[in-house]
Amino acid sequence: xxxxxxxxLHSNICKALAxxxxxEIIDILNDREMSFGEIQEITGVLKSNLSQHLSMMVSNGxxxxxxxxxxxxxxxxxxxxxxxxxxxxxxxxxxxxxxQELIKDL
Amino acid sequence: xxxxxxxxLHSNICKALAxxxxxEIIDILNDREMSFGEIQEITGVLKSNLSQHLSMMVSNGxxxxxxxxxxxxxxxxxxxxxxxxxxxxxxxxxxxxxxQELIKDL
DNA sequence: TTTGAACTACTAAATTTTTAAACAATTGAA
DNA sequence: TTCAATTGTTTAAAAATTTAGTAGTTCAAA
Numbered sequence: 001x002x003x004x005x006x007x008x009l010h011s012n013i014c015k016a017l018a019x020x021x022x023x024e025i026i027d028i029l030n031d032r033e034m035s036f037g038e039i040q041e042i043t044g045v046l047k048s049n050l051s052q053h054l055s056m057m058v059s060n061g062x063x064x065x066x067x068x069x070x071x072x073x074x075x076x077x078x079x080x081x082x083x084x085x086x087x088x089x090x091x092x093x094x095x096x097x098x099x100q101e102l103i104k105d106l
Numbered sequence: 107x108x109x110x111x112x113x114x115l116h117s118n119i120c121k122a123l124a125x126x127x128x129x130e131i132i133d134i135l136n137d138r139e140m141s142f143g144e145i146q147e148i149t150g151v152l153k154s155n156l157s158q159h160l161s162m163m164v165s166n167g168x169x170x171x172x173x174x175x176x177x178x179x180x181x182x183x184x185x186x187x188x189x190x191x192x193x194x195x196x197x198x199x200x201x202x203x204x205x206q207e208l209i210k211d212l
Numbered sequence: 213t214t215t216g217a218a219c220t221a222c223t224a225a226a227t228t229t230t231t232a233a234a235c236a237a238t239t240g241a242a
Numbered sequence: 243t244t245c246a247a248t249t250g251t252t253t254a255a256a257a258a259t260t261t262a263g264t265a266g267t268t269c270a271a272a
């Protein structure tokens with residue numbers, strides 16, 4: 001059988017997007033860097049939980065972090081994450097539209 | 107707090123890519139439709155398990171299916187899935203390269 | 213030396229994944 | 243027609259992973 005390591009590594013990147021909180025984080029960081037505190041305020045997620053999500057995203061190479069004084073700032077490492085995310089969003093919208101049409105036809 | 111329904115729906119699409127077997131399936135179906143049997147032979151996954159992964163991808167709107175005689179054929183519903191997947195792969199490759207450089211510098 | 217900001221370790225709950233076995237649908241031969 | 247072979251699905255249980263929450267820790271600044 002072929003080597004599947006690449007698929008596991010690849011899916012690890014995808015897992016970084018496979019959670020509503022993490023999707024929201026990517027959405028928020030789409031256009032600018034933001035501090036931990038700001039992200040927490042916007043998402044309303046518990047600090048410890050947010051920290052876990054962020055550190056997971058950093059270790060997956062999705063986010064980069066930078067410390068300044070007491071604050072930690074986060075940003076997307078590459079535009080490609082936002083693009084991938086946008087593609088998925090478009091797939092979602094298309095599916096929702098199809099679904100609506102099905103319902104309308106009843 | 108804002109409505110987060112969209113983030114949950116969005117993450118559901120992403121979850122369809124967040125598994126090594128499902129990534130392999132998307133890889134395989136990238137350029138052409140394929141039968142269940144072919145997919146099973148290539149992936150080596152247990153029939154019942156493969157069936158579950160495929161049906162999950164169909165219900166998430168990632169794959170479409172078509173029956174012909176005894177055989178079931180699967181294909182990507184849209185090019186966008188392949189594009190999103192490719193973006194992620196590129197992020198992975200970039201990360202691996204960075205990682206290699208770090209190791210080389212030691 | 214205290215305060216604010218964020219991280220870590222740990223646990224319980226929830227979700228996902230795998231496996232085995234039973235089930236259903238289609239085809240073709242007896 | 244009926245039976246058997248092939249193809250794939252469904253179900254249920256066990257195993258593995260992910261997530262949220264609590265409590266405690268670290269670290270820099272005032």
